[in-house]
Amino acid sequence: MPFPLRRALGLVLAISCGAALFQPLPLHAAEPARLSERWDEKRAARLLDRAVKHVQEKGEAGLADFSRQGPYVDRDLYVYAVAADGRFLASGGSSAALIGQNVNATTDAAGKPFFREMLEMAAAKGEGRVEYRWLNPADQREEPKVTLFRKVGDVIVAVGFYAPRATAAQAKSMLDEAAAMLAKDGKAALAEFQKVGGRYIQDDLYVFVVDMADGRFLAHGATPALVGRDGRELRDPKGKAVITDMISVARKKGGGELDYAWHNPTTAKLESKHTYFRAVDGKLLGVGYYTR
Structure with missing residues (x-):
C-alpha cells in the first residue's frame, strides 16, 4: 500500500537478516535464553560496524560492494542500500530482486510503513529501531523482525534480525x-x-x-x-x-x-x-x- 514519504537527503543503508538461526543455549538463572536474541543482535551489530566504516571510507562509491559476496555478508545477514527517495540501490541477499525499484510504497505484512518510520526517525534522531513483521525465508512465515539503525553523514545504516525461537x-x-x-x-x-x-x-x-x-x-x-x-x-x-x-x-x-x-x-x-x-x-x- 502506498504512503507519503518525507523528502530527505542521503542514502538508506540496511543490513537485513534473512533468518535468525537460533543457537541452543542452556538456561541459567543469570543467563536466560533471551541471550540468543542478544547474540543475534551483537552479530548483526558487528556487520553493521563494518558497513559503517566502509561508507565512511568509500562514500557512495562503496555501495556496489554490498551486492557482492564477501565481508558484508555473514551467513543470514547481508547489507542492502536504499536511496532516501526510495530507490533500491544494492543488496547482498534475497532483496537484490528489488534493485532499481522504488520501495516507498513498501509496508510490512500488517501494512506498517516501516521504511518511512526508519527514514523519519533517522532524520530526527540520527538512530533508532523499528519493529515490523516480515517474511522469514527460513520457514516462509511472516514473523516479527527488528531493525536497528544509525545515521552516518547522509547515510543510514541498519540491522534486521528475526525474533528467536526456543528449542x-x-x-x-x-x-x-x-x-x-x-x-x-x-x-x-x-x-x-x-x-x-x-x-x-x-x-x-x-x-x-x-x-x-x-x-x-x-x-x-x-x-x-x-x-x-x-x-x-x-x-x-x-x-x-x-x-x-x-x-x-x-x-x-x-x-x-x-x-x-x-x-x-x-x-x-x-x-x-x-x-x-x-x-x-x-x-x-x-x-x-x-x-x-
Whole structure:
C-alpha cells in the first residue's frame, strides 16, 4: 500500500537478516535464553560496524560492494542500500530482486510503513529501531523482525534480525528450574512464573501451572487471563483436550510430553507446539516450545 514519504537527503543503508538461526543455549538463572536474541543482535551489530566504516571510507562509491559476496555478508545477514527517495540501490541477499525499484510504497505484512518510520526517525534522531513483521525465508512465515539503525553523514545504516525461537533443550531446562522452584516455595514460584521480564517468560518460552485437583490454571506466563479458569475445558483446533490429557498422563506416570496446536505469543499465530510436563506437589507444571 502506498504512503507519503518525507523528502530527505542521503542514502538508506540496511543490513537485513534473512533468518535468525537460533543457537541452543542452556538456561541459567543469570543467563536466560533471551541471550540468543542478544547474540543475534551483537552479530548483526558487528556487520553493521563494518558497513559503517566502509561508507565512511568509500562514500557512495562503496555501495556496489554490498551486492557482492564477501565481508558484508555473514551467513543470514547481508547489507542492502536504499536511496532516501526510495530507490533500491544494492543488496547482498534475497532483496537484490528489488534493485532499481522504488520501495516507498513498501509496508510490512500488517501494512506498517516501516521504511518511512526508519527514514523519519533517522532524520530526527540520527538512530533508532523499528519493529515490523516480515517474511522469514527460513520457514516462509511472516514473523516479527527488528531493525536497528544509525545515521552516518547522509547515510543510514541498519540491522534486521528475526525474533528467536526456543528449542527443546531450553524448554526442558526451564521445566527443571521451574519444578525446583515450585517444590521449594509454591507461592513465590507462581508469582515468579508470571513476572514479565523474569527468567520464566522468554519470548515464546514460558511456564504454566494447573491444579490437578480441579483443573484450574494457577499460572500462565503468556496468558495471565487464564488463571482461575478450568483448563479441562480447553481444546485445540483439532478438539484435543490438552490439559485433560496432560493431567491424566501426569497422574499415571508423573510426567510426559504432548503435541498440539497453540497460540504463539511472539508470532501471534496458531502453531504446532510440543510441551514437556510433570506433576509437582499436586500441580501440573508445563513448558513447551513451538515446532512451527
